[in-house]
Amino acid sequence: MLAVIISQRLGLGTVVGYIAAGVIIGPVLQVSTAGSDYLEQFSEFGIVMMLFLIGLEIDPQMVWKLRAKLLGLGGLQVVATLSTITAVGTAMGFTWQQSLLFGFVGALSSTAIVLQTLEEKGLLESDGGRAGFAVLLFQDFAVIPMLACIPLMAGAGSAASAGHGSALLQNLPGWASALLTLAAVAFVVIAGQYLSRPIFRLIALLHLREIFTAMALLVVVAIALLMSAVGVSPALGAFLGGVVLAHSEFKHELQNDVEPFKGLLLGLFFMTIGAKIDLAVLRDNWLVILAATLALIAIKLAVLLPLAWLFRVRAAAGWLFALGLAQAGEFGFVLLSIGRERELLTEQMTSVAILVITMGMILTPALFALYRIAILINNRQGKAEADQPDEGTIIIAGVGRFGQIVNRMLLANGHKTVILDYRADVVDDIRRFGVKSFFGDASRPDLLKSAGLAKADLLVVAIDDRDRAAEIVTHARQHNPSIRIVARAYDRLHHYELVEAGADHIVRELFGSSVEAAGLALQSLGMHPYEVEKRKNIFVDEDVAGLNRMAPLVDASTRAPDNPTFIAGFKDIGRVIENAMRGERTAYEEIVRRGWSPPELGESHAAHINPTRKPAAGAEP
Structure with a gap:
């Protein structure tokens, strides 16, 4: 074989x-x-x-x-x-x-x-x-x-x-x-x-x-x-x-x-x-x-x-x-x-x-x-695959299951978005709801430029393609250094790639929903809802802190399962989280305050760890 x-x-x-x-x-x-x-x-x-x-x-x-x-x-x-x-x-x-x-x-x-x-x-x-x-x-x-x-x-x-x-x-x-x-x-x-x-x-x-x-x-x-x-x-x-x-x-x-x-x-x-x-x-x-x-x-x-x-x-x-x-x-x-x-x-x-x-x-x-090669030739000739998008202050690259939620939240709060997606049927469906959307590959520099990248305040990279997501972030950061970038990460390693590319806030696509599911599991096992919220916050805080500490352990030339230093660091994070869970048994009032108070942006998921730029207020895993 x-x-x-x-x-x-x-x-x-x-x-x-x-x-x-x-x-x-x-x-x-x-x-x-x-x-x-x-x-x-x-x-x-x-x-x-x-x-x-x-x-x-x-x-x-x-x-x-x-x-x-x-x-x-x-x-x-x-x-x-x-x-x-x-x-x-x-x-x-x-x-x-x-x-x-x-x-x-x-x-x-x-x-x-x-x-x-x-x-x-x-x-x-x-x-x-x-x-x-x-x-x-x-x-x-x-x-x-x-x-x-x-x-x-x-x-x-x-x-x-x-x-x-x-x-x-x-x-x-x-x-x-x-x-x-x-x-x-x-x-x-x-x-x-x-x-x-x-x-x-x-x-x-x-x-x-x-x-x-x-x-x-x-x-x-x-x-x-x-x-x-x-x-x-x-x-x-x-x-x-x-x-x-x-x-x-x-x-x-x-x-x-x-x-x-x-x-x-x-x-x-x-x-x-x-x-x-x-x-x-x-x-x-x-x-x-x-x-x-x-x-x-x-x-x-x-x-x-x-x-x-x-x-x-x-x-x-x-x-x-x-x-x-x-x-x-x-x-x-x-x-x-x-x-x-x-x-x-x-x-x-x-x-x-x-x-x-x-x-x-x-x-x-x-x-x-x-x-x-055909894509490169098409880009150099400046041929658009469909109509050119209007300029906007918020650009969303990809409007699948992930991007749709982000777009709906922004629209519900009075913001106007420009959506780029390479699936023509999705674009047509979204346009029927009156949302400005355009067909095209967001990794194309000319399409991002037409969408108003140079003047945009925010870019949300919601596609599920690891390589293309990093390309989009890199290009956006080079051509608009002041733009805020929220990017979707496939996993922990992809998080590090996007940080290096220049993303401000990074969301691991399954992290939040997995934490929510774990909280429901604890509640189903008899834990009080306030205690569950407390434990969830502790887990997120410690995991994010460990995410930052492990950044220097990543070796791009070695797979994570083959990197003993990375594995040891991951195990250390697990022990830290376990100890934190056992040690945070404080008064009921503290549980209520920490369990239901809205976190600051910097506390939400992760701090930016790109050493080459000034750290942002917060970055999500």
Whole structure:
């Protein structure tokens, strides 16, 4: 599994790692020459479980909310890419079946790699990220008809030779086969709705956890076997079963039970694919593989960029959308594997196509790096992603769950704010309430300048992106030294980064709510409310004091769990807080006074610790 770990650390995802592991162990186990049939059939259950989980995750409300981009943007992307690649393949001399299969593969993108990268970079909720998610969701749906089309493209003879024929239907007339297939599908729907749910409910009531897991696996395997018996793809049947159980009260438990097996079997499936790659093919065709990979990226960019512009996903968001989806995806391996079994492709064609997909996945981090370059070019050219904001004395960067509360408090006290957020739908919703808000990335210097940074009195950085938050604070402090900055920190270490960047008041996003929850817990255990308030104030005071004392112990080059000095300091703070709690048992009047008197700003959470500037009146953790 070393290859998987290295691949994940390099940002390539686990799929590339599994394929690399298969390439390494393939010659040792002689998978490509003999003994792989049973291994392949076993590993294909990973695909069945993947589609079962996709079916479970279908939320009609989410699909309806994304219907415009899902059907319009996603549908046009799949059709346009599929048509272009099919036409190019036919012109190059491939059969129409082979060209169409290559079109299926090229029309898909890597759901696992793209979503993971977008989430890590904090871009999933951006306009480009949401558009990409909608297209990926449509692509997952599109896999179903693609899987159904491959046997039709191959023909009956090929299907039989591939071992997917159904002995049950061989001696039946066509109308009887159709009726039997429909009956099997109806049975899956009815049994999933009215038979499996009572059984799951009984198992849950008896608290038989291991039996629940076994029952979940049995449902998936039974559906796959039933669909195979009537000549339907097991993956299609599993997808249907997942959709039926999507609204079950046991949905999340089913997901948790099946997910580990899906991961293991999918890993085995991708290792099997890697084991079948002939390294001689890579050596002899590396130029063709590289050219095909770049050509696929170019074709997808040529399709995605105009569609992004058509659906108003423009400027930097459009580049994020196009570059993020420009590779082929893991479902392509499934389609190629089935196409090889159906004798649509030769062994060499399959190996080359698998290497093209793998190469595209490896290049995905470079594609996201190109997105950052596109942002820089866009900023230098001074192109705004939307209308330029008016100048204001209070600027709020980010208006999610955190920023909304801050904004409402300021508005309720008669202040006017200017809001910057990169989610167009959020901006539109806020504008309906009469709040001045503008679409754009607040880390862009030109956007902050247009919002009136030079004359603003207050900047609230409420975004949940650590790096971008520090960039915004640094830029604001450089261009307006007198501005007051309130910043949202992810944790204690992020607090130190924001202090160094120049923030005046820093709020650890979960600190206040966690202290409040701890107070409620103490009160529920019988402690008097006044005593609870006293203890909460002591805890906050001592934690903040310890936060300041630990600042010199932070080493940017070492993780906190690997820094023994930092760990020792943290333990010392814990002992100090515990001693303070035990020692503050004073008179009832003192408890009342300290418990309910409003604290001064300097006492509230933290003092500023930036040694390079004059300490502010107070800073919140």
